[in-house]
Amino acid sequence: MRIVIVGGVAAGMSAASRARRFDPDAQVTVFERSANISYGACGLPYVIGGDVPGFEHLIARTPGQMREQGVDVHLRHEVTGVDAAARTVTVFDRDAGRTLTEPYDRLLIATGVRAVRPEWARTGLAGVHVLRDLPDGRAIEASVAGAKRACIIGGGYIGLELAEALRSRGLDVTLLEKGPEVAGRMLDPAHQQRVRAELERHGVEVRCGTTVEGLAGKDGHVTGVQTNGGLVPAEVVIVAVGVKPNVELAQAAGVRLGRTGAIAVNARQETHVEGVYAAGDNTESLHRVTEQPVHIPLGLTANRMGRVAGVNMAGGDARFPGVVGTGIFKVFGLGAARTGVTQAEADGLGMEGVSVDVDSTDHAGYYPDAAPIHVRLTGERGSGRLLGAQLLGQPGSVKRVDVVAALLHGQGSVQDLFELDLAYAPPFSSVWDVLLVAADRLG
Numbered sequence: 001m002r003i004v005i006v007g008g009v010a011a012g013m014s015a016a017s018r019a020r021r022f023d024p025d026a027q028v029t030v031f032e033r034s035a036n037i038s039y040g041a042c043g044l045p046y047v048i049g050g051d052v053p054g055f056e057h058l059i060a061r062t063p064g065q066m067r068e069q070g071v072d073v074h075l076r077h078e079v080t081g082v083d084a085a086a087r088t089v090t091v092f093d094r095d096a097g098r099t100l101t102e103p104y105d106r107l108l109i110a111t112g113v114r115a116v117r118p119e120w121a122r123t124g125l126a127g128v129h130v131l132r133d134l135p136d137g138r139a140i141e142a143s144v145a146g147a148k149r150a151c152i153i154g155g156g157y158i159g160l161e162l163a164e165a166l167r168s169r170g171l172d173v174t175l176l177e178k179g180p181e182v183a184g185r186m187l188d189p190a191h192q193q194r195v196r197a198e199l200e201r202h203g204v205e206v207r208c209g210t211t212v213e214g215l216a217g218k219d220g221h222v223t224g225v226q227t228n229g230g231l232v233p234a235e236v237v238i239v240a241v242g243v244k245p246n247v248e249l250a251q252a253a254g255v256r257l258g259r260t261g262a263i264a265v266n267a268r269q270e271t272h273v274e275g276v277y278a279a280g281d282n283t284e285s286l287h288r289v290t291e292q293p294v295h296i297p298l299g300l301t302a303n304r305m306g307r308v309a310g311v312n313m314a315g316g317d318a319r320f321p322g323v324v325g326t327g328i329f330k331v332f333g334l335g336a337a338r339t340g341v342t343q344a345e346a347d348g349l350g351m352e353g354v355s356v357d358v359d360s361t362d363h364a365g366y367y368p369d370a371a372p373i374h375v376r377l378t379g380e381r382g383s384g385r386l387l388g389a390q391l392l393g394q395p396g397s398v399k400r401v402d403v404v405a406a407l408l409h410g411q412g413s414v415q416d417l418f419e420l421d422l423a424y425a426p427p428f429s430s431v432w433d434v435l436l437v438a439a440d441r442l443g
């Protein structure tokens, strides 16, 4: 069995390891166009901010370790074409400058996403960055050294995490957001305002409703961002306005895209082209609450899809269970988490959503360091089905979103949540945890 994998980060490497474990005789080859494999891109903002002492700490497995597992890894090898009828891929070896043809029995396309770079960002000015991979992270770090002012364009979670990181490095930070609030695609409006308040409390200047018109530069270096509200001076500009799935190779192989624009697969991660699989950020998945295909590119999803593809390519039968839209991030002292659908999303989908908001403390109020926690719980009017939750509080405390995520996986109800036997002792929660209080009020 000859298994070829395109892309060597979360999905690709999970697939390679699983395939070899499932079938130790399988011949597994990974082509990665960059010089890095198997690293945690999620940690990049924390290296830039100084919480993690160096980019090397993000590397999970080296090519040498993968080769010891029997996986043949080729760095700086870009797959440029697929002939699905002949079952071959065309690979450009960037160092040798030559093209080779590699046969496969099973092919995995795990090519991830790329950062969106609007026309105005493509000026070639130094000091303008996106953040997707290790070289981007290193380039930002180099730009930040000695800089005084940064401008971040985009108030999604990467823009927010970078706002904290650059502020921690002592820069004046302005964050521009086109929409009415930051974190607009993740939380309901009331919660978005709390995130903005936390940024402002830590000295980040947030300008929502701001449209970027262009970049200003001098001597080849960026000097500011031109907006509908005037010029924002900055020596470092980060463009964090979204991502686009890398689907060109899949399309060249005749693979169909889904309605989200990412690659459509079945639960075995098979595309509709025989022998061709897809996994990770470039692939859509089924949302278990809305029962709609979604494109939510996140780390656990990519790893899990890769595992499923790896087992199946090696002859097994694994299924990807779908997602429930769980996500979490932190800005300074505030953690924000969500799962399922928000009230706004439920409204947009025509679901009969109803929400309650509960403010409490993350552990017993009389025990030292009790901190505020806020929960919005959303259920379906009439049926009592649980639809989602959003939590805001100290970073560690909002991880209890996982309790709701677990119930959503099993199509649980608000009553199911209320009946759970959750852990209690004063340093950890109130006797009636905030989630139980919310379920009681909503039920």
Ligand code: FAD
Pocket (backbone or CB within 6 Å): 006, 007, 008, 009, 010, 011, 012, 031, 032, 033, 034, 036, 040, 041, 042, 043, 044, 045, 077, 078, 079, 080, 110, 111, 112, 113, 131, 132, 133, 158, 246, 249, 279, 280, 281, 282, 297, 298, 299, 300, 302, 328
């Ligand atoms: P990628 O990691 O994008 O890897 C795809 C690889 O394919 C790339 O290395 C690329 O070079 C290679 N490739 C593409 N085309 C070709 C080709 N033609 N030939 C050869 N190689 C090719 N997720 C979370 O869940 N939580 C977080 O907190 C979080 N934080 C993040 C913070 C940042 C700054 C970033 C950038 C991402 C974050 N993510 C987070 C997302 C997470 O990192 C991704 O979901 C995960 O890396 C996706 O893995 P992947 O293997 O699908 O794609």
